[in-house]
Amino acid sequence: MQPTGSRTTPRFNAQWGSSDVKPHRHRWRWLRSFVVASAMLLPTTLMAQGPIQPASYGYQPGPVYGGPPAHAYGPGCNTCGPGGLSPNTVYELLPDDRFSHGDELHWAAFSSAFKHAYLRVEYLNWDIEDPGLKNIGAPRADGNTRGVFDAIDPVTQTNVGQAEISTLDHIGLHNNNGIRAVFGLPTRIGLFEAGVSVLEDASAHEVDVPFFDGPNFTNVIPAVTLLENGVPSDTKMILFNQGISTRVQAEFFQTELNYIMHPLTPNQPLTIRPLLGFQYVRLWDFVDTRGSDFDAGDINDPNDDVTLNHRIHSETKNNVFAPQIGFRAEFEHEHFSIGVTPKFMVGFNRHRDEVFSEQFFSATEARMTTQEEASEFAPGLDLAVHGKVHVNEHFSLFVSYQLFYMSNISRATEILVYDSIGTTPNLRLNPTQQTTFVDGLTVGGEIRFH
Numbered sequence: 001m002q003p004t005g006s007r008t009t010p011r012f013n014a015q016w017g018s019s020d021v022k023p024h025r026h027r028w029r030w031l032r033s034f035v036v037a038s039a040m041l042l043p044t045t046l047m048a049q050g051p052i053q054p055a056s057y058g059y060q061p062g063p064v065y066g067g068p069p070a071h072a073y074g075p076g077c078n079t080c081g082p083g084g085l086s087p088n089t090v091y092e093l094l095p096d097d098r099f100s101h102g103d104e105l106h107w108a109a110f111s112s113a114f115k116h117a118y119l120r121v122e123y124l125n126w127d128i129e130d131p132g133l134k135n136i137g138a139p140r141a142d143g144n145t146r147g148v149f150d151a152i153d154p155v156t157q158t159n160v161g162q163a164e165i166s167t168l169d170h171i172g173l174h175n176n177n178g179i180r181a182v183f184g185l186p187t188r189i190g191l192f193e194a195g196v197s198v199l200e201d202a203s204a205h206e207v208d209v210p211f212f213d214g215p216n217f218t219n220v221i222p223a224v225t226l227l228e229n230g231v232p233s234d235t236k237m238i239l240f241n242q243g244i245s246t247r248v249q250a251e252f253f254q255t256e257l258n259y260i261m262h263p264l265t266p267n268q269p270l271t272i273r274p275l276l277g278f279q280y281v282r283l284w285d286f287v288d289t290r291g292s293d294f295d296a297g298d299i300n301d302p303n304d305d306v307t308l309n310h311r312i313h314s315e316t317k318n319n320v321f322a323p324q325i326g327f328r329a330e331f332e333h334e335h336f337s338i339g340v341t342p343k344f345m346v347g348f349n350r351h352r353d354e355v356f357s358e359q360f361f362s363a364t365e366a367r368m369t370t371q372e373e374a375s376e377f378a379p380g381l382d383l384a385v386h387g388k389v390h391v392n393e394h395f396s397l398f399v400s401y402q403l404f405y406m407s408n409i410s411r412a413t414e415i416l417v418y419d420s421i422g423t424t425p426n427l428r429l430n431p432t433q434q435t436t437f438v439d440g441l442t443v444g445g446e447i448r449f450h
Contacts, residue, residue, distance in 0.1 A: 116186045118448040120398060124178030126440030128202050128250045128283075131168040131413040136246060136289055136312075137225035138418040141232040148213070151221050152235045153295075154361055155423065162216070163223035163239065166208045166289075168413060171248045173202040178252075180442060191260040191273075203249040210241055222291070224312065227419040236420055238310055238360055244291030248413065252438055253282040254404075258343075260328055269333070275326045279345060279382065281404070283436065286315035287412040311358040312418075312427060316410035320378055322347030337388040337396075342381065349378035351410045353429055360425035370429040376408040378433075388446065396446045401439070408433040 135145060142149075151163035178199035185192045208222040222244040226236040258277030265272055289312040295305070322345035330339030354371035386400035410433055419426040 114185065114449070116448075116450045118184045118446055120182040120184075120444060120446040122180045122182070122398060122400075122442040122444030124176075124180055124197060124199060124440060124442050126176055126178060126199055126252070126402075126438060128173040128176065128199075128252060128285075129437045130171050130173045130204075131248065131411070134168045134413060135225075136166045136168060137223070137237070138227045139232050140225055141234045148216075148220060149234070151223060151239055152237060154236070154238055157235065160239070161219040161221055162213065163221050163237065164208075165225055166206070166222050166240075166244050166246065168206060168246065168248065168287075170206055171204045171246075173204060173248070173250055176200055176202040176252075176440075180444075190262055192258070193260060194257045195255065197252075197254040199252040201249055201251045203247060206246045206248075207243065208240070209243040224289070224310075224418065227417070229421055230419055238308075239293050240291035240310065242292035242294055242307075244289065244310075246287065246289045248285070248287050250283065250285035255280050256324075258324075270329065270331050273328045273330075275324075275328055275341070275343065277324050277343070279320075279322045279324050279343070279347075281318075281320040281322065281347075281406065283318045283320070283406070283409060283438070284316065285412045286313065287416075288313050306363060308359045308361075308363055310360065312355075312416070313357075314355040314412045314416050314429075315353070316412045316415065317352045318409050319350045320345075320347045320380070320406060320409075321350070322378075322380065324382065326382075335390055337390070339386055341384045341386070343383070345378075345380040345382060345406075347378040347380055347406070349376045349406075349408050349410075349433075350374075351376065351433075353410050353415050353431060355416055355427060355429045357425050357427035360420070360427070361423045365425070368425055368427060370427075372429055372431055374431065376433055378406060378408040380404065380406040393450075394448050396448075398442075398444045398446050400442045402442060403437065403439040405435065405437055407435045409436040411436065 139145065140149070146165065146167075148162045148164050150159050151161045152158070153160050176199045178197060180195060180197040182193060182195040210219055210221050212218075213220050219241075222240045223237045224240075224244075225233075226238065227233060228236040256277055256279040258275055261274045261276075263271035263273050289310075291310050293308045293310060295307075324343045324345045326341060326343035328339060328341045330337055350373075352371070352373045354369065356367050356369035358367050359365050382402070382404055384400055384402045386398065388396040388398050390396045410431070414432045414434060415430055417426075417428045417430045419428060
């Protein structure tokens with residue numbers, strides 16, 4: 001009770017942030033009614049905005065880093081929390097945020113970016129370029145690359161029938177299964193994307209066996225023709241009267257890391273984004289030719305029998321290290337996306353090549369090996385065309401075609417020189433590089449965490 005004649009001083013109510021003067025009570029009542037009505041209408045307004053368009057590669061800005069968003073303090077309260085007063089505090093129990101690490105600036109930035117990350121897993125069905133129409137052996141002096149010719153025993157130099165050169169015509173390195181995983185992390189400065197592709201070993205066999213040529217009444221024996229002192233010959237060869245088997249095998253592995261910049265055409269259905277990155281490609285292959293030639297010698301002397309287990313082996317190990325530059329052009333729709341990503345590789349191929357032979361002319365013949373290791377400038381192209389169907393805002397089905405064009409690649413089928421010096425084998429390495437294609441289809445799914 002105030003003394004008579006004293007001036008009335010309004011008292012401040014710490015709980016409500018107002019004085020207890022009666023005229024102000026109507027103002028706060030009206031403000032509370034407005035806040036409650038806004039909180040009830042806000043969800044309805046947001047739901048009326050329509051479905052959310054999936055953002056496969058774009059970064060959607062979140063709250064300002066350094067503190068929680070305003071809505072964390074209660075619905076409809078835009079001035080709550082630090083620096084603001086609330087007429088009515090509402091507490092809401094929320095599940096733990098698995099990406100939250102407190103209010104530290106660096107963790108908040110990482111958390112917000114990771115929430116927009118995506119993971120794509122794909123099944124690969126790719127082809128590796130095969131040898132094509134190619135003989136196993138050296139060119140002949142008569143110029144005939146195919147057909148039947150006289151079979152000359154390499155030691156006795158006698159005619160033992162007819163021979164036919166073995167080939168790689170039916171070798172195909174197609175429809176190889178594989179898997180690829182791609183992880184994308186959108187940030188405020190652009191998109192970081194990393195991927196790994198692995199193919200199963202691609203292999204194929206070619207088997208030739210002797211056969212009887214009825215019209216000519218003679219046996220036809222598989223053979224590998226040889227040069228003689230580096231010069232084509234019609235009589236220098238090794239025979240396989242027990243048959244010959246050639247196996248070609250290749251393995252492919254690829255990994256890359258790219259930085260994809262913000263679109264040059266923002267807020268448009270068609271976006272074009274420059275790209276910088278680095279790629280490593282490993283292409284290893286080998287050719288292994290084996291077969292036997294049995295010589296009975298004197299039929300009355302079993303100890304005179306000789307079996308030569310011929311073997312010719314070549315292998316290459318290509319390791320391409322390639323900085324790359326390109327772009328990603330993509331048309332984004334609410335329900336689907338299509339795009340193309342060409343990347344130009346400024347690569348260097350560090351390769352190791354090796355060849356060896358066994359038992360060309362003698363069962364006691366030691367293995368003869370030649371090898372080389374060198375580096376080559378190996379530019380190339382990595383081209384991908386893709387399409388996606390957005391099942392919902394978190395998942396899309398993915399399909400693409402991808403082509404690798406690589407230059408200055410060593411292939412095991414191209415580095416052999418089939419030579420001899422008298423009755424001494426001279427199988428040696430001929431360093432040769434060529435262009436190689438790896439291409440095929442992929443299908444898979446993409447999961448977005450936002």
